[in-house]
Amino acid sequence: MTQALEHHDALARHAAHEVAVGSVPHAASADDALFPLNAVSTVLRFGRNQTIFNEGDDARYSYKIVEGGVRVCKVRPDGRRQIAEFLLPGDLFGFEAGEEHSLTAEALCNVVVMRCPRKHVERLSEEVPNVRRTLMMLLRRELSAAQDHLVMLGRQSARERLASFLLQLAERTDSDNGDTLDLPMGRQDIADFLGLTIETVCRALTELKRERVITIPNRHQVVIRNMDALEAVAEGAEV
Amino acid sequence: MTQALEHHDALARHAAHEVAVGSVPHAASADDALFPLNAVSTVLRFGRNQTIFNEGDDARYSYKIVEGGVRVCKVRPDGRRQIAEFLLPGDLFGFEAGEEHSLTAEALCNVVVMRCPRKHVERLSEEVPNVRRTLMMLLRRELSAAQDHLVMLGRQSARERLASFLLQLAERTDSDNGDTLDLPMGRQDIADFLGLTIETVCRALTELKRERVITIPNRHQVVIRNMDALEAVAEGAEV
DNA sequence: CGCCCTATTGAGATTCATCAACTGCGGTGG
DNA sequence: CCACCGCAGTTGATGAATCTCAATAGGGCG
Numbered sequence: 001m002t003q004a005l006e007h008h009d010a011l012a013r014h015a016a017h018e019v020a021v022g023s024v025p026h027a028a029s030a031d032d033a034l035f036p037l038n039a040v041s042t043v044l045r046f047g048r049n050q051t052i053f054n055e056g057d058d059a060r061y062s063y064k065i066v067e068g069g070v071r072v073c074k075v076r077p078d079g080r081r082q083i084a085e086f087l088l089p090g091d092l093f094g095f096e097a098g099e100e101h102s103l104t105a106e107a108l109c110n111v112v113v114m115r116c117p118r119k120h121v122e123r124l125s126e127e128v129p130n131v132r133r134t135l136m137m138l139l140r141r142e143l144s145a146a147q148d149h150l151v152m153l154g155r156q157s158a159r160e161r162l163a164s165f166l167l168q169l170a171e172r173t174d175s176d177n178g179d180t181l182d183l184p185m186g187r188q189d190i191a192d193f194l195g196l197t198i199e200t201v202c203r204a205l206t207e208l209k210r211e212r213v214i215t216i217p218n219r220h221q222v223v224i225r226n227m228d229a230l231e232a233v234a235e236g237a238e239v
Numbered sequence: 240m241t242q243a244l245e246h247h248d249a250l251a252r253h254a255a256h257e258v259a260v261g262s263v264p265h266a267a268s269a270d271d272a273l274f275p276l277n278a279v280s281t282v283l284r285f286g287r288n289q290t291i292f293n294e295g296d297d298a299r300y301s302y303k304i305v306e307g308g309v310r311v312c313k314v315r316p317d318g319r320r321q322i323a324e325f326l327l328p329g330d331l332f333g334f335e336a337g338e339e340h341s342l343t344a345e346a347l348c349n350v351v352v353m354r355c356p357r358k359h360v361e362r363l364s365e366e367v368p369n370v371r372r373t374l375m376m377l378l379r380r381e382l383s384a385a386q387d388h389l390v391m392l393g394r395q396s397a398r399e400r401l402a403s404f405l406l407q408l409a410e411r412t413d414s415d416n417g418d419t420l421d422l423p424m425g426r427q428d429i430a431d432f433l434g435l436t437i438e439t440v441c442r443a444l445t446e447l448k449r450e451r452v453i454t455i456p457n458r459h460q461v462v463i464r465n466m467d468a469l470e471a472v473a474e475g476a477e478v
Numbered sequence: 479c480g481c482c483c484t485a486t487t488g489a490g491a492t493t494c495a496t497c498a499a500c501t502g503c504g505g506t507g508g
Numbered sequence: 509c510c511a512c513c514g515c516a517g518t519t520g521a522t523g524a525a526t527c528t529c530a531a532t533a534g535g536g537c538g
Contacts, residue, residue: 036475074386078475084386098376102383132371137337139378144341146385147313147323153392154434155319158526186484195393197527202486219485219535236317289503397494426517436495441518458517479538486533493526501518508511 034092036124037062039095041114046107055104059097061115065089068111069184072103073192079146083193086185088172095121096139108184153195156236161194162204163234166214172222179224180217182227186218272373273331275363276301280353285346294343298336300354304328307350307425311342312431322432324384325424327411334360335378347423381399392434395475401443402473405453409463418463419456426458447472 041056043066046052052063055074070087087093095106097118124131152161169181183190191198205222208214213230215223224230242285282305291302294313302309309326323342326332332344336357363370390401408420422429430437444461447453452469454462463469 057288064330074390076390076394076475078364080390080475082390082393096382098378098379102386102523126368136375136378139382140335140337140394143335143378143382146382146389149342150323150385150392151313151315151319151321151388153389154321154431168428192393198485199487200526203526206486236315236319437517438496438519439494442494445518479537481538483536484534486531488529488531491526491528493524495515495524496522497520499518499520501516503516504514506511506513508509 007144033128033130034124037116037239038114038119040120041116044113044115046111046113048107050107052105052107052111052113053086053094053101055100055101058098059094059101060118062092062097062118062121063105063116064114065091065093066112066114068107068113069108070111070113071108071185071189072105074103081187081192082195084149085142086189086193088184090230092138094118095135096142108186108189156234158194158196158204159207160234160236161196162190162201162208163213163230165190165194166222166224167230167234170227179227181224182223183220183222261284261419266474272367272369273363276355276359277469278352279359280355282448283354284351285352287346287348289346290331291344291346291350291352292340294340296340296342298333298338298356301331301333301336301360302344302355303353304330304332305351305353307346307352309344309349309350309352310424310428310432311343311344321434322428322429323388324381325428325432331377333357334374335381347425347428358406395473396442397433397435397439398446399473399475400435401429401440401447402469403430404433405461405463406469406473409466420463422459422461 041064046068052070053059053061063086067089069089070091070093071083072085072087072093073081073083075081085093086108087105091219094101096102100157121135127133152164156164166181169183170179173181185193187201190197191201194201205214205216208230209216211229213224213226213233215225217223243353280303281382285307291309292298292300304326306328308328309332309333310322311324311326312320312322314320325347326344333340336340360374364374365371391403395403405420408422409418412420418422424432426437426440430440434438443451444455447469448455450468452463452465452472454464456462
C-alpha cells in the first residue's frame with residue numbers, strides 16, 4: 001500500500017481504538033488537564049489537502065490530532081507559502097487563536113481529529129486554574145518553537161535546515177520504529193516549511209543519502225543511519 | 240533635535256522625566272490591566288549592547304520599555320545570530336517566559352526599562368481575570384508576530400524583507416514625525432533581524448533611496464517618501 | 479498496462495554572501 | 509580649534525548557494 005493508502009489505513013485501523021480509549025499515543029502532557037474536553041468533542045476526518053480552517057476564519061473550534069498529520073501555514077497573495085508547523089498525532093491546535101485563526105490548517109494526508117468548541121475551552125480555562133496553566137504552556141511552547149524556526153530560516157543553510165528538520169521529527173516520533181521516520185508530508189511541504197524549493201530539498205536529501213547519514217526506503221520514510229553525523233550537519237559542520 | 244546624538248542624549252535627557260511622571264509615551268493597550276505592576280517595578284538603565292538577560296537565565300523578572308530600544312535574539316554556538324524582535328517604548332517583554340528565558344535581551348542603545356518581579360505578575364494573573372486575558376493576548380500577539388516573521392524569512396527576497404521591516408516600524412511609530420522613522424538599531428541588527436548580511440541591507444537601502452522610495456537623512460533615520468511604492472516592494476512587485 | 483502525480487536530476491541564471499577597500503561622522507587629544 | 513582616530517556604514521568585485529526551467533524517473537491507481 002501506498003503511502004496515501006497506507007497512511008490512511010493505519011489511520012482507519014487505529015482511529016477507532018484511540019478514540020475509544022480516549023487517550024492519545026504521544027500524549028502531550030497537556031492532555032491530562034484538558035481531558036474533560038474530550039467529552040464535548042466530535043471526531044472528524046479530513047482527506048489529503050483538505051482545509052480544516054482558513055486564516056481569518058472565526059476561531060470557533062480547537063482540535064487535537066488523533067491520527068495523520070496537519071500543516072498550518074500562511075499563504076501570500078502571490079501564492080508563496082510558508083508552513084509554520086507540522087502537527088502529528090497527539091498535537092493540539094487552534095487553541096492559540098484569538099477571535100480569528102491566524103493560520104490556515106490543512107490535512108497532509110487522511111487525518112482524524114477531535115474537534116471541540118472553543119467556548120468550552122474558554123469556560124474550562126476560566127474555571128480551572130490548571131487548564132489555564134496548561135493553555136499558557138501550550139502557547140509558550142508554540143512561541144518557542146516559532147523562535148527556533150526563525151533561527152533556522154534566518155541563519156541556517158539548506159543542508160542544515162534539512163538536518164534540523166529530520167532531527168526535530170525524530171524527537172517527536174515514537175522510538176518504536178528505531179530510527180525510522182515517517183514523513184506524512186510531501187517534498188513540497190517540507191520545502192515550504194524550510195523556506196526552500198522542492199528541488200533543493202531533494203538535492204539535500206540525496207546528498208545526505210550519498211554520505212550515508214540517512215537512507216530513504218521510500219518517499220514517506222527516512223532512516224537515520226548516523227545520528228551524530230546528522231547532528232553535526234544541523235549544527236553547521238563544514239561539508 | 241537631531242538624532243544620533245539625539246538618540247542617546249535624548250534618552251539620557253528624557254529618561255528621568257518619563258520615569259518621574261511614571262507614565263509611558265506610546266502606551267500599549269495592555270498597560271491598563273497591568274498598571275498595578277508599576278507599583279512593584281524598579282526603573283533600570285542599560286547602555287548600548289548591554290545584556291538585560293540571557294537565554295536560559297531564570298526568568299525572575301518581566302520588563303517594560305520606557306525609553307530606548309531592545310533586541311531579543313538567539314545566538315548559535317558558532318555565533319550566528321537571529322533577532323526575533325525589536326522592542327520599543329511601551330513594549331513589554333519577559334512576560335512570555337516559562338521557568339527560563341527562551342531568548343537573550345540586549346539594549347540597542349541607552350535604554351530605560353521598568354522591571355517587575357514575575358511572582359507579582361503571576362499572582363496578579365491568578366487573581367485578576369482581566370490580567371490573565373491581557374497576558375494571553377500578549378502571548379498571542381507575540382506568536383502572531385513570529386509567524387509573520389517566518390513568512391518574511393522563508394519566502395521574501397532581501398528587498399521585500401527590508402521594505403516590510405520599514406513598514407512594520409512605520410506602523411509602530413508615532414505619527415508625530417510624519418513619515419520619518421527612527422532606527423534605534425544599527426545595520427547589523429537589521430541584518431540579523433532580516434536574516435541577511437549587513438552589506439545586503441545597505442545595498443537594499445541604497446537601492447530604495449535611488450528609486451526615491453525613501454531618503455536617509457542619517458544613519459538612525461529613514462524617511463518614507465513613497466508609501467505606496469514601499470508597500471508594493473514589500474508585496475513583491477517586480478523591480 | 480499505462481497514465482498521472484510526485485520526486486529526482488541536470489544545466490544555467492540569479493540572488494545573496496564574502497572579502498576587501500574606502501568613506502564619513504563623531505569623538506578625542508594636542 | 510584643528511587634526512586625527514576609530515567605528516559604522518557604504519560600495520565594489522567575486523564566488524557560492526540556491527532558484528528556475530526543463531527533462532527524466534518511479535510508483536500507485538484506474
